[in-house]
């Protein structure tokens with residue numbers, strides 16, 4: 001932290017060896033990141049159809065590193081702004097922003113996540129993880145961190161974060177160094193392609209200055225602290241100087257690491273070369289550097305280095321979260337567990353409860369639900385709350401497909417589908433579940449269905465594994481639009497077995 005390094009080092013030298021603050025040691029335990037939403041999402045389909053834009057995710061904007069060499073420097077800097085104001089409940093300590101109750105030593109983050117929280121699919125350890133290094137800036141929004149939606153506790157709301165103020169070659173050097181810092185972990189580093197919204201990832205904004213965020217004091221970088229063991233998974237951090245160690249340090253702050261001493265350490269304020277994450281219990285600096293009682297994840301560090309040790313083992317903690325870098329060859333499994341079957345018929349105005357089962361061999365999986373009506377996507381949203389349950393009420397007549405799509409950190413994308421036929425009262429009944437496709441086609445009664453039926457059939461047959469009913473694919477193309485499953489194709493869908501959780 002170039003701007004503070006001298007002052008901090010002095011402070012550290014003077015006050016080394018201070019005992020831990022008693023207030024913090026006795027503080028109440030809590031976990032601000034153990035958010036467990038309960039109950040289903042409720043959607044009135046009449047409302048969804050009226051305002052469908054609100055229910056369909058915006059496409060992911062892809063990065064372009066060539067802009068670093070083509071865009072003039074003047075277009076990559078914003079005029080310095082007045083110091084910002086953090087959201088209520090957050091306090092800046094150097095280049096970490098802490099929850100106020102932690103910074104004031106009143107509370108301590110529970111070292112163990114709640115069992116109910118860890119039971120939620122995707123939350124378990126070890127996980128695979130993804131870091132997205134963002135050199136292209138972008139429009140950021142204030143609010144609880146959600147990298148996929150460009151939302152950040154530390155963002156200036158609706159402020160355009162500038163493009164990195166260096167060349168593409170400089171960016172590639174930084175990227176390579178960050179990759180090396182993380183190479184012993186089950187974490188991939190993306191920079192030419194932004195992850196899909198489905199898979200959770202940590203985003204590092206590279207470039208800009210501290211006044212491009214909402215912090216109130218200068219810093220070389222800043223991250224939201226106190227997310228012990230990366231329980232949130234979708235944090236946004238900032239590195240303002242052109243140092244790879246700053247980037248890696250801010251990322252690791254978002255995963256629950258605090259500062260240590262040591263000029264060879266990524267987690268240190270001290271200047272040095274060839275910095276790395278330590279694999280030993282190293283003296284913490286935050287207590288001395290930033291004030292008593294302000295170590296964000298003290299009780300987690302004590303699991304590895306002992307009670308009152310005032311030490312942190314960087315890699316032991318990171319390995320617990322992300323394991324090791326062996327490849328993940330196993331796709332997740334998805335199953336629309338309710339309603340049962342591949343196709344159901346309902347009366348107009350009906351309500352359907354959709355319940356999802358998702359599982360992956362590692363933590364870190366994400367999923368979303370895509371709904372089409374008569375071939376058009378009307379709902380496409382990631383289940384950020386991990387509820388796995390949706391209620392669609394007031395269904396107008398039409399042919400719906402409900403696609404549950406899960407994705408892991410190795411680009412495995414799997415889907416399960418449900419077709420819902422909502423027949424208006426005066427329509428002829430279909431021959432549900434019949435293999436008599438000619439009969440179904442006749443019953444469709446719509447000339448439009450013929451063309452759409454071809455699309456449905458093509459998509460369902462697009463199966464790289466050759467396994468019946470497996471919808472694995474490796475790209476992130478929008479799936480919903482092509483998944484129209486009109487009447488003519490129903491016999492086929494009925495035949496195809498869905499993937500089931502063993």
Ligand SMILES: [Zn+2]
Pocket residue numbers: 095096249250253259
């Ligand atoms: Zn730091």
